[in-house]
């Protein structure tokens with residue numbers, strides 16, 4: 001039987017689903033898979049993107065772990081594609097590669113004042129509170145009033161983590177430094193800024209409802225934002241999620257303020273115009289927004305009515321953006337590796353920006369394929385499409401000079417790369433659980449890469 005050796009780069013849900021589907025697909029070849037991950041732990045955005053107080057979504061780790069534990073797939077953690085292993089290395093050792101590296105940085109926002117001290121990208125804050133080993137362990141939270149720009153689930157995550165009582169996070173895996181950082185927070189008011197209306201939000205109902213149930217937090221709404229025009233009514237009637245979202249807002253509009261010590265304000269029809277600096281310190285002090293009005297078809301127009309929202313910190317949560325990968329084409333406009341149904345395409349030298357020619361042996365799946373939209377589950381159908389192409393493209397596979405599975409281990413060892421494997425992950429997992437047990441918590445996440453590597457080795 002013909003043998004297919006596939007490398008997958010990125011051990012998040014996208015990469016692991018692709019591995020799972022490759023092993024399960026009906027096929028006439030024997031498949032062996034190696035999964036490369038730059039971090040010492042797998043699970044990508046589930047471990048380093050999902051908020052710690054979302055145990056249901058964090059629980060996806062269990063099904064991902066089952067895939068890895070089946071033994072069809074070898075894991076090489078702490079291996080960075082582009083430096084520790086190159087495209088040329090992959091061509092010499094595999095028949096094909098699937099990149100599943102996701103989208104981990106914030107989309108740019110062109111806004112006067114965006115460069116001021118106190119202005120942050122949501123992804124950086126997420127990386128801090130999720131204990132990403134490559135990010136600083138300190139995060140100052142001196143602001144009493146904070147603005148979060150965006151009406152998606154990431155904006156809700158940021159706002160919730162800012163207003164939530166740190167002790168209510170002790171049932172989660174948050175690292176110690178994050179607990180201490182949140183305890184030192186001065187925040188009393190968080191303002192969520194949406195440039196369009198309540199019926200154009202990207203929130204999902206479950207995540208929205210959750211912020212209304214937080215301990216010691218009042219929700220503040222402007223009733224004027226809920227005088228829907230025909231287009232908003234149509235959106236609400238044609239979308240079940242929006243119907244539920246509308247019910248949630250309505251129930252909040254009926255609520256009395258409880259005098260809670262923290263408040264979450266929703267500002268709709270508020271287009272960010274400028275982040276204003278404090279005259280003395282030069283850091284952010286307010287977000288100026290322009291009131292917008294519905295244009296009757298889901299968009300908005302400016303009204304010329306400006307107001308200032310106090311904000312000594314401003315977070316932009318306006319979507320993630322993919323990062324280029326060494327030696328691969330990249331669509332700078334969309335932040336993805338250009339592809340047709342997961343088959344990577346090359347830039348057309350005669351018309352730059354047009355990606356026409358398929359590159360044999362190179363595939364993508366997940367957010368680096370389709371952009372940073374959709375929930376984790378959507379990644380499965382994405383992987384299915386990519387995997388089908390990998391299996392059907394036998395005539396275009398690479399012809400590796402070192403197909404022996406041990407050759408990759410030898411290569412990494414020769415380069416002095418301290419890679420981890422699935423046993424290493426089990427060791428780290430046990431270590432984190434033990435850290436938690438010692439203080440009556442389920443788990444405490446390890447942040448330092450060195451400590452992760454030591455724990456992986458069972459030291």
Ligand code: NAP
Nearest residue numbers: 150151152153154155195196202317318319320373374375
């Ligand atoms: P998103 O859902 O695309 O939301 C981005 C938000 O930013 C939109 O409200 C958008 O408004 C706004 N925005 C974009 N450009 C803007 C600008 N220049 N000025 C003001 N506002 C701007 O992105 P996301 O929140 O990063 O989420 C990414 C994906 O991850 C989504 O599928 C999300 O559901 C998922 N996710 C899920 C969870 C969960 O707990 N289930 C948690 C986090 C993320 P417009 O609509 O007007 O463009």
